Amino acid sequence: MTVIVGAAIIADGRVLACERAQPAALAGQWEFPGGKVDPGESETEALIRECVEELEVTVIVGDRVGADIRLTGRDAVLKVFVAEIDGPAKPRAVEHSELRWLGADELDTVPWLPADAPIVDALRPLLSARAAGRR
Numbered sequence: 001m002t003v004i005v006g007a008a009i010i011a012d013g014r015v016l017a018c019e020r021a022q023p024a025a026l027a028g029q030w031e032f033p034g035g036k037v038d039p040g041e042s043e044t045e046a047l048i049r050e051c052v053e054e055l056e057v058t059v060i061v062g063d064r065v066g067a068d069i070r071l072t073g074r075d076a077v078l079k080v081f082v083a084e085i086d087g088p089a090k091p092r093a094v095e096h097s098e099l100r101w102l103g104a105d106e107l108d109t110v111p112w113l114p115a116d117a118p119i120v121d122a123l124r125p126l127l128s129a130r131a132a133g134r135r
């Protein structure tokens with residue numbers, strides 16, 4: 001089964017949402033940066049590599065957010081991890097059409113990929129807690 005990892009990159013109580021530019025069927029929908037784990041690579045290594053490729057930032061990978069999500073019609077599972085940017089670098093939209101930092105009350109302002117709904121739900125309380133300074 002293909003494992004796809006995603007990074008819920010959090011800073012200042014907001015999470016980084018990324019708008020897909022391609023393929024056409026997914027363009028305009030929002031996601032967590034990430035992608036397939038390559039053979040011989042750990043999930044953490046894959047996330048770090050994908051964030052460098054897609055955003056030109058190095059992330060520190062933390063806890064899982066939500067449960068494993070089976071992608072419909074595919075032999076694939078999505079696993080999302082909390083992450084933070086290591087250092088002062090700002091993410092750049094290398095492969096996405098737009099990046100936005102969203103607070104707990106802004107999560108519903110973008111159309112997420114359908115599979116991400118449970119992850120977005122799991123993130124909401126986490127972001128509220130961080131915004132309130134209770135990491």
Ligand SMILES: Nc1nc2c([nH]c(=O)n2[C@H]2C[C@H](O)[C@@H](COP(=O)(O)OP(=O)(O)OP(=O)(O)O)O2)c(=O)[nH]1
Binds near residue numbers: 030031033034113
């Ligand atoms: N990265 C990412 N992919 C997601 C999310 N939700 C979701 O359903 N997916 C799906 C969309 C894609 O079908 C698949 C990931 O594909 P991808 O194109 O980002 O991964 P990749 O770079 O490794 O793929 P490839 O170009 O090497 O084929 O997972 C999400 O939040 N983040």
